[in-house]
Ligand code: BGC
């Protein structure tokens with residue numbers, strides 16, 4: 001069952017009923033100022049940091065869910081009836097409800113009692129404000145008198161404190177209202193130099209800023225007293241809960257339309273110009289007023305909206321495919337790329353499942369996200385790499401997370417996730433392969449943001465590799481530390497006290513537990529660093545890292561093979577994890593995908609065997625599960641993984657992030673049909689038809705799909721902020737369609753289904769537009785390339801000479 005449809009032409013997903021299984025959300029904003037918006041206008045916005053600079057209050061754990069948002073109420077003043085044109089919070093039976101989630105904007109439209117409404121929500125590029133562009137049209141046969149009320153509830157900035165520290169917070173709320181603009185200025189009197197504002201383009205009948213006055217005693221958002229009565233109270237918040245509500249009145253003749261705009265924004269004043277005059281407590285508004293004035297003009301709004309759309313067209317045009325499969329095209333050309341940009345901006349901080357409070361920018365997360373967007377915005381990928389590397393420690397290890405506002409490593413979570421450094425090498429290598437910019441290696445970057453500790457980025461990468469080599473266990477495999485990619489495989493944790501965080505509790509010294517997954521990753525990493533060294537003319541280094549990769553390969557083949565698949569780990573007692581010897585958790589997906597991607601077992605058939613085991617034991621119609629059998633009890637020696645009920649999250653769900661590793665591994669084996677089949681199983685667009693099972697948004701990947709052991713097999717959770725986005729983009733574009741940036745040029749190595757007669761890719765690469773047309777001429781994956789009409793040897797397109805801006809490549813696939 002579907003709850004909407006894809007409008008590919010407009011790059012939108014159109015939701016056709018408001019009561020979707022979960023709030024289906026979208027993101028607004030591209031830099032600094034962001035918003036989350038659900039299909040009923042729920043959500044919130046923030047400046048840079050979803051925890052520390054939150055403008056709106058959002059109640060994650062509320063009933064009904066998705067409470068808190070950008071509320072509008074329309075009131076027919078002739079009948080007293082009122083409703084919300086975005087459905088929430090009044091939930092009237094709207095006609096023609098449509099929510100169009102697009103690239104950086106959301107439009108919600110509906111009709112009710114003869115009034116047609118459409119609201120576009122977006123953030124103009126480079127600005128710290130949301131525009132709500134509202135159009136209302138009277139389709140009734142008589143003239144009607146209307147009121148429109150807006151309402152937002154302000155968060156007192158720090159979302160964590162806002163949700164907990166009531167003894168203080170009920171006392172500190174402050175606002176100003178000037179010329180109809182509502183200014184939220186809690187804590188501005190003391191250390192803050194920022195405030196929020198909420199403006200309306202139309203003259204006001206009244207306003208409210210105290211929640212209790214707007215709602216009335218014991219009333220909820222669905223029946224505010226002010227809206228019921230049709231009269232604002234002009235309330236000024238002193239403490240309690242500041243809100244912003246405007247009241248506008250107008251009458252509409254039959255067929256008549258009115259357009260209004262609301263602006264919800266954030267502004268920072270210079271420290272020495274916070275107030276209008278010395279001794280005054282009144283906000284200095286001269287700067288912000290310019291912005292407000294500008295965006296209350298409809299031609300400015302139109303121009304900003306057009307420019308936002310234009311930007312997205314340009315960004316998405318950098319990579320365009322045309323394959324025989326519509327859902328592949330839809331994801332690669334639109335939604336997967338868009339999701340990659342959102343993960344770039346948000347890391348794992350703010351979504352419907354991430355409160356914006358707990359987790360900032362993840363080190364491994366952001367490094368991996370980069371793989372999915374480096375071709376779209378290489379300059380910002382570069383910046384991100386430097387930010388990440390600056391949180392690295394001198395040991396080569398990394399803070400697991402950092403706070404986006406301060407860019408400082410988060411001490412509460414700390415370090416010792418022993419896979420973390422490896423992803424930085426993969427990210428830098430992807431950046432260089434995409435751009436050819438070797439100069440990034442010379443950037444002077446500090447350790448732990450400490451001035452004076454700067455070293456070239458290349459040295460940081462060397463320390464990443466060395467970090468692992470300095471931490472090898474009894475079998476010569478990498479020690480796992482607190483966890484590797486699987487945050488929940490906590491082999492040194494041994495937690496028996498409720499509430500202890502699995503990720504930061506370490507009760508064992510950690511000198512025994514080893515990870516085969518990190519070993520496979522290390523081979524990938526060391527090979528990449530060898531490639532980087534070679535490209536930089538450092539032949540000795542290259543040889544050294546190749547040797548390091550080779551010796552780890554040998555170790556894995558000697559101690560990391562279980563007979564039919566790769567082992568997952570050794571625990572603190574030196575017993576195998578992910579082995580046929582185990583009672584539960586006999587086979588894990590991660591080492592199979594990663595080790596085969598790294599080329600392990602290709603010569604002796606073990607790679608193929610591992611992937612066959614994956615198919616036999618882990619694959620389901622809803623994707624490939626993380627391990628099997630699921631853990632049916634809590635194991636002290638394994639940690640959080642066994643804390644989840646079977647089939648959920650790290651305990652044997654289809655943990656989507658890992659599936660593209662299997663796709664890539666199948667591609668490495670040359671098995672295009674299998675690779676693509678796995679791709680389709682978790683492609684959200686291909687699952688749209690079972691939205692009642694999948695439940696999460698059909699336009700973006702979710703972190704997990706409940707596994708076979710779960711009561712809700714097939715149900716997706718934790719959509720949007722997941723490494724699944726980047727890795728699926730890599731799997732489909734680089735491994736399956738086989739367009740791979742390399743140090744020396746674009747490599748073409750498709751491993752697609754046998755039945756495909758061909759496909760085409762248009763891709764920007766190092767400033768050149770490549771028009772690649774692949775035609776199947778026989779079976780298998782052999783390629784013959786013709787570049788601008790000339791046949792070439794091999795599969796790498798030589799870099800184009802400077803003056804060339806467009807290259808045509810014809811590819812014969814198969815023999
Ligand atoms: C989740 C993991 C996540 C970790 C982050 C765990 O509870 O299951 O997916 O990576 O928290 O701290």
Ligand code: NOJ
Nearest residue numbers: 348362365485486487488
């Ligand atoms: C989600 C985390 O963000 C990511 O870093 C981790 O690798 C996966 N969960 C698996 O535990």
